[in-house]
Amino acid sequence: MSRNGDVQEENVPTLRNRADPFLVACRCFSFLTSLAAILCIGVNVLSAVRSFKHASDIFDGIFRCYAVIIAAFVVLAETEWSFILKFSKVLEYWAARGMLQIFAAVMTRAFPDYIGDQKNLFLLQSIASYLLLGCGVVYVVSGILCIGFLKRARQKQEITREQAAKDLEELERRREELEQLLLLERV
Numbered sequence: 001m002s003r004n005g006d007v008q009e010e011n012v013p014t015l016r017n018r019a020d021p022f023l024v025a026c027r028c029f030s031f032l033t034s035l036a037a038i039l040c041i042g043v044n045v046l047s048a049v050r051s052f053k054h055a056s057d058i059f060d061g062i063f064r065c066y067a068v069i070i071a072a073f074v075v076l077a078e079t080e081w082s083f084i085l086k087f088s089k090v091l092e093y094w095a096a097r098g099m100l101q102i103f104a105a106v107m108t109r110a111f112p113d114y115i116g117d118q119k120n121l122f123l124l125q126s127i128a129s130y131l132l133l134g135c136g137v138v139y140v141v142s143g144i145l146c147i148g149f150l151k152r153a154r155q156k157q158e159i160t161r162e163q164a165a166k167d168l169e170e171l172e173r174r175r176e177e178l179e180q181l182l183l184l185e186r187v
Contacts, residue, residue, distance in 0.1 A: 020158055026151050030078045033101065033135040037074040039128040040108045044068045046121060060111050067107035074104050074132070094148035098139025105133035 044067040051061035076084045077091045077100065090096045109129035142148065 020154055023151065023154055023158060029135070029138070030080075033132070033139075034075050034078040036128060036131040036135055037071045037078070037101070037104065039124070040071040040104055040132050041068050041075070043121070043124045043128045044071065044108055047125070050118075050121070057111075063107070063111065067104065070100070070107060071104045071132075074101050092148070092152075093143055094139045095143030098136040098141075098143055101132050101136030101139060105129040105131075105136060108132065 044064040048061045048064035048068065051057050051064065074097075077088070077097055085092055091100070106129070108125055
């Protein structure tokens with residue numbers, strides 16, 4: 001209360017609406033990993049089509065089809081959809097996710113094409129596989145350092161913070177409605 005009897009509003013600390021830089025970095029890295037896996041999918045599809053078209057090596061084509069399926073699973077794991085994580089609980093752990101990415105990268109790099117007219121395809125295979133391999137190694141090391149646990153804890157904190165902000169807004173709205181009703185009753 002002030003000296004003249006009026007009630008002053010207390011300064012209520014506002015919740016930050018800034019995004020957590022760590023979570024933003026994790027989302028960017030997840031996006032980069034998804035792009036690398038999509039590139040692996042594209043390269044493996046091209047290699048499989050080429051193998052089946054020329055009937056040069058049917059086993060290489062089948063191998064590439066499996067690589068496409070595994071790389072697609074990497075992309076789905078990076079979206080962190082609850083359905084995918086329920087289906088495969090082990091992908092919640094970054095070390096396991098990194099091993100899956102390394103496996104997809106090795107499958108993309110296996111059976112390289114050394115044909116002279118396919119140098120572009122070989123270059124794309126190399127870029128895609130090494131990019132996904134690098135992402136996989138980062139995931140494995142981060143998993144060993146328990147960075148995934150830290151990310152999940154910060155995500156929970158962010159969700160709690162967002163819910164608290166929504167609740168605060170709802171309470172403020174409700175308080176204003178009640179004040180209006182109180183003023184109408186006084187009149």
